[in-house]
Amino acid sequence: MTRMKSGNESSGSNELVVDIPKLLRNPGVLTDITSEWKPEFIQTTHSDANLMQVNISLEAVSDKITAVGTATLHWTAQCRRCLDSTSGHTPISINEIYEKGASEGETFELPFGEKLDLKPMLAEQAMLNLPLAALCSESCTGPTDTEFFAESDPSIPEGNTEELIDPRWAVLDQLKLSDD
Numbered sequence: 562m563t564r565m566k567s568g569n570e571s572s573g574s575n576e577l578v579v580d581i582p583k584l585l586r587n588p589g590v591l592t593d594i595t596s597e598w599k600p601e602f603i604q605t606t607h608s609d610a611n612l613m614q615v616n617i618s619l620e621a622v623s624d625k626i627t628a629v630g631t632a633t634l635h636w637t638a639q640c641r642r643c644l645d646s647t648s649g650h651t652p653i654s655i656n657e658i659y660e661k662g663a664s665e666g667e668t669f670e671l672p673f674g675e676k677l678d679l680k681p682m683l684a685e686q687a688m689l690n691l692p693l694a695a696l697c698s699e700s701c702t703g704p705t706d707t708e709f710f711a712e713s714d715p716s717i718p719e720g721n722t723e724e725l726i727d728p729r730w731a732v733l734d735q736l737k738l739s740d741d
């Protein structure tokens with residue numbers, strides 16, 4: 562039924578699309594895949610996936626194919642406190658099984674064709690690992706305009722400066738206090 566192709570390594574096709582018959586013909590043999598993929602269409606409201614570095618091994622185990630390894634997801638996001646743009650990367654552990662008649666949410670469907678495209682599985686991993694509420698740093702305290710409020714609390718110099726304060730300013734001071 563299926564046409565077995567061989568010696569097709571130099572086709573230049575994406576490393577993330579693998580040949581299923583070849584894997585199934587070599588049970589127990591690990592096929593290492595190292596690739597970089599730009600899942601640019603994957604995003605949440607406040608974060609975008611930029612690049613996924615993939616390092617996984619595929620292995621045929623009876624009539625299933627396992628995918629085990631790691632991926633690093635590079636993302637950009639908006640800091641939830643200061644709203645500045647920030648970026649980071651998240652390590653992802655990959656441990657998936659492809660099989661016919663896959664269980665929803667547990668294993669992935671092994672397609673009937675010759676080609677297994679790993680990208681939908683990786684896209685799912687990327688989506689699950691994008692930060693929903695990123696911080697530019699653990700110590701981010703929020704918008705920098707809080708410094709403005711700090712200045713409205715002047716230290717009072719020694720001396721009789723109080724007599725020099727215009728009463729109208731005193732009213733403004735009262736207003737500022739009530740804002741707090």
Ligand SMILES: [Zn+2]
Nearest residue numbers: 640643697701
């Ligand atoms: Zn921030």
